[in-house]
Amino acid sequence: MSVYPGPERGRGLPPAEGRGGPATTSSETTQPLSRTQEMQAARDVEMERANRVLRLAFAPLHKRAFGIAIGTACGLFMFLFTALHLVIDIPGALRLQLMRAWFYGYDVTWLGALIGTAWAFGVGFIGGWFIAFCRNLVIAINVFLTRTRAELRQTREFLDHI
Amino acid sequence: MAMQETDVTLDQAIRRLNARAWGISVGLICGLGLFLATNLLILRGGPNVGQHLGLLRAYFPGYSVTFMGSLVGFVYTFVIGYGLGRVVGTVYNKLVESS
Numbered sequence: 090m091s092v093y094p095g096p097e098r099g100r101g102l103p104p105a106e107g108r109g110g111p112a113t114t115s116s117e118t119t120q121p122l123s124r125t126q127e128m129q130a131a132r133d134v135e136m137e138r139a140n141r142v143l144r145l146a147f148a149p150l151h152k153r154a155f156g157i158a159i160g161t162a163c164g165l166f167m168f169l170f171t172a173l174h175l176v177i178d179i180p181g182a183l184r185l186q187l188m189r190a191w192f193y194g195y196d197v198t199w200l201g202a203l204i205g206t207a208w209a210f211g212v213g214f215i216g217g218w219f220i221a222f223c224r225n226l227v228i229a230i231n232v233f234l235t236r237t238r239a240e241l242r243q244t245r246e247f248l249d250h251i
Numbered sequence: 252m253a254m255q256e257t258d259v260t261l262d263q264a265i266r267r268l269n270a271r272a273w274g275i276s277v278g279l280i281c282g283l284g285l286f287l288a289t290n291l292l293i294l295r296g297g298p299n300v301g302q303h304l305g306l307l308r309a310y311f312p313g314y315s316v317t318f319m320g321s322l323v324g325f326v327y328t329f330v331i332g333y334g335l336g337r338v339v340g341t342v343y344n345k346l347v348e349s350s
Contacts, residue, residue, distance in 0.1 A: 154346035158327040165338060173310075181309040225347075 147228055150221040159217025160210040167209035205235035267347060270340025277336030282329035289321035 174185055174197050189195045192208040285307075292301040293316065306316045311327040329334025 144319060151343070151347050151350065154343050155339075157346055158343035161342045162335045162338045179309050183306065183309070224311060241262065 147232055149225040150226065152218050152221040152225070155221040156214040156216075156218035159220070160212075160214035162208040163213030163216075164210035168202050168206040171205055172195060172199075175199065175202065265339040267344050268340045270337050271345065273340035274335075274337035277339070278331075278333035281327040281332030281335075282319040285328045286321045286325040289316055289324060290318065292316055293318065293321075 101250075171185060173179070174182060185197050188205065190200075192205055194204040195201050195208060196204075268279055289301065289304060292304060305316045305325065306319075313323040314320050314327065315323075
């Protein structure tokens with residue numbers, strides 16, 4: 090599940106003798122190796138933490154859940170707004186019944202409020218789903234561009250060595 | 252297996268929205284929207300300033316197309332926006348947790 094392909098395994102510090110150190114006994118050679126392993130483990134932990142932070146930063150929105158959430162908020166608003174008109178006689182209030190031009194079956198009645206809620210939920214769901222889709226798309230394009238640029242930079246450095 | 256469970260838990264934790272932050276964000280958008288719209292109309296001036304926006308006083312007692320009215324309207328719309336944002340955050344989190 091890890092995003093990061095894995096730290097540079099096996100590319101840690103070479104054993105002491107490989108670095109031109111003095112000849113040592115077997116018990117002495119095991120100590121630097123274990124230290125290398127410890128460093129590797131610490132690096133692994135650090136990388137895992139970085140992965141989590143990165144995943145948090147670029148986590149996609151759940152489109153369906155976001156659509157339902159926005160739809161619920163819109164539906165609730167529509168219902169409460171209509172109910173306000175039904176319960177309280179507001180002088181100079183907006184002519185809400187004009188909404189039926191867009192929401193078929195809507196009216197300033199309790200049944201109309203329910204129909205309006207369903208309509209608002211539907212519109213909100215589509216809007217929310219689309220917002221989440223666009224947001225995820227933009228994030229994905231950003232990540233792709235950043236990764237491609239980084240890979241190109243690495244390749245450029247590689248070509249310099251040829 | 253344990254790793255997969257951890258990943259699922261992590262996924263769910265990551266996908267959560269901060270409901271309070273959403274509430275404040277949506278509240279500020281709504282509040283500042285009305286505040287700016289009102290003040291823009293005041294700055295533009297004219298014979299009948301904010302003829303249509305002024306209708307909001309039916310829903311927001313104390314609101315008018317004046318600077319003080321824009322502050323009152325900011326408070327009203329911030330509260331409504333906060334409620335809506337909070338609903339979005341809470342519903343989203345519940346759905347993500349259950350999925």
